């Protein structure tokens with residue numbers, strides 16, 4: 221029972237937090253840049269549950285105190301037995317000991333569940349804040365970073381913080397307390413025996429340092445290679461069609477095998493070397509046990525200490541090496557959690573979509589007049605993607621954007637929807653500078669039908685309703701009818717309730733386009749942005765799409781990135797872009813007469 225009592229309590233770690241191979245919680249310590257700042261911000265989250273946290277701390281204090289009291293009472297009980305034999309007082313001692321054990325278990329259990337509650341609430345908030353913040357970040361942020369990398373902050377890094385808060389944080393705190401308490405009680409009982417017990421500490425520290433210095437870089441290397449392997453898996457799975465189309469399966473499997481093997485090797489050495497830690501600790505523990513027993517025995521024979529004190533020291537010697545071991549184990553976990561929290565805060569510190577601070581106006585109505593006045597823009601510091609663009613689109617007009625690849629057609633649309641702000645010049649809608657209008661309000665008057673229509677996992681009905689969330693079922697169906705999507709939807713097994721998988725696999729390219737048109741129809745915008753599909757669609761569907769689009773564009777100012785000659789033909793105005801400059805503008809006939817760049821493109 222004594223052993224069970226003094227056995228260090230291990231907080232259960234969620235399976236996902238266990239690093240395969242990082243035995244004993246020894247994970248690579250990614251370096252945190254600003255310790256105190258990060259801890260303060262984590263504290264800010266934790267402080268939401270101050271009362272619970274205070275209870276946890278109280279329980280940690282109590283359990284640490286009880287952990288010290290147990291062995292002490294055992295020693296005293298033994299001395300008492302040696303002196304007075306089996307009597308009433310001795311029975312009371314045993315009963316007291318049982319109460320101490322029970323209270324210890326209770327306090328540990330309470331601190332554990334309360335801390336889990338606080339930790340889960342903390343990471344729930346952090347996750348929510350991060351996700352909401354990601355949705356307020358400007359588009360360039362997503363261009364600069366890999367999707368997988370952002371995802372890993374939302375999942376791995378937050379999980380790292382979560383598991384550390386769940387377990388390591390209080391384990392470290394209670395280890396420090398137990399260690400301090402043990403040393404104080406040991407010193408008060410026998411300073412000589414305390415010093416003798418401590419002779420193994422420098423050996424432990426040196427041994428641990430020697431081992432962790434070698435395993436740290438190995439675990440880190442293993443994590444790095446694992447990260448690279450994840451990237452490789454993600455890439456090959458999402459590019460599966462290309463892998464198969466070019467018969468690259470064997471090469472891909474070969475490369476995977478090489479990468480996999482390098483992880484195996486790094487993991488093998490990291491674990492083999494770190495496997496010495498428990499052996500070393502055990503050996504040194506036994507040594508300190510022998511020292512206490514041997515020298516304690518001599519001291520007892522001389523009468524300077526009692527047998528009970530030797531028993532207490534034996535237990536304490538065991539007890540103080542454990543917190544040391546725990547501290548060493550948890551340290552790396554703590555460091556990597558701080559680094560994880562830092563990565564989360566790094567994203568939280570990213571500026572939200574710029575420019576909305578001064579944009580307080582909202583648009584109740586929009587006629588749809590769009591003006592570009594000397595608009596220039598560049599993605600990079602230097603260079604110009606668009607230069608001095610000036611044109612006016614009157615309400616209800618269809619504007620076709622044409623030009624060779626890389627001319628700046630998409631960029632012009634990005635500026636119009638305020639995904640980016642112009643470097644110079646001004647864009648107005650109904651005469652108002654669009655930088656003064658809140659983005660949300662501005663975009664509520666716009667709808668997009670893009671080449672790569674994104675359909676979410678959900679039913680067809682839900683996907684169309686994305687255009688206007690409060691639309692009724694009837695409105696959804698009316699929009700689908702106007703978009704020419706109704707007939708194909710009705711032919712599907714579950715009609716409007718057919719479930720689509722992410723990306724809309726299961727329906728054809730043309731059908732996706734029809735759904736996108738229905739979605740835009742439902743949004744009923746004043747301004748429409750169309751990116752005409754370049755992929756060939758069968759003639760029947762093509763006609764349906766065209767009909768749907770014609771109905772959609774009626775009465776709205778439409779910008780079409782046009783690829784088909786008949787779309788361009790029908791446009792009220794054509795903007796001809798080349799190398800970021802607006803070379804020509806006018807109707808098809810006007811531009812042909814001009815016999816410039818457009819005429820040469822048509823020819």
Ligand SMILES: Nc1ncnc2c1ncn2[C@@H]1O[C@H](COP(=O)(O)OP(=O)(O)OP(=O)(O)O)[C@@H](O)[C@H]1O
Nearest residue numbers: 363599600605623624625626627628629630631632
């Ligand atoms: N996020 C970005 N960061 C840096 N440069 C970019 C970015 N997006 C586009 N560019 C560059 O800006 C220029 C204009 O690109 P844009 O996509 O507007 O051309 P486009 O006319 O739409 O071409 P396409 O018809 O091929 O789609 C190109 O030179 C392109 O390389």
